[in-house]
Amino acid sequence: RKEVEQDPGPFNVPEGATVAFNCTYSNSASQSFFWYRQDCRKEPKLLMSVYSSGNEDGRFTAQLNRASQYISLLIRDSKLSDSATYLCVVNTARRALTFGSGTRLQVQP
């Protein structure tokens, strides 16, 4: 079983749609949680950290459920520029980030 599991997609959605990504992690000792965004053939870029209380940054909302070991990302009012791969990331060992394989999003006009 992978330490961090994501639905690989692709998710094909029209502009303006709301889309949600889910992620589960296996290590209950995980301490920090993030969503990174990666464009094709580029480096991952931090989208947002994820906190137990849930947090929002503009059109993006992240939620963490420690009991279920589940992380989610909601994107509202999708833009063409949101097309990318979204990586669920967990800091498990205090030194290493553990990445999921990513969920690909394609926003269509």
Place this chain on the structure above:
Amino acid sequence: ETGVTQSPTHLIKTRGQQVTLRCSSQSGHNTVSWYQQALGQGPQFIFQYYREEENGRGNFPPRFSGLQFPNYSSELNVNALELDDSALYLCASSLAGGGDTDTQYFGPGTRLTVL
């Protein structure tokens, strides 16, 4: 931009050769982590250096080795290259006090192809 730079951007090697990849961390950061990203996969942790000492290692063989210099720049060395080493190699810099890892910022990566 993150201020993390890597060189070279692309590299082609043949099996059995050795390669050195370089990373300059963001100003003020003291920790560098290296990751390998194969096509279609998420990055996999190779190792981390904090103040010139290895501070953690992933499930990679000893032919993957590294260094961190006093200015916190870093090198990743891979000996006896194998075809499966073909990947995007990413370095990430962060500021840590030796405890929990803080937010990591990635460089643009080096794309290595092994023929």
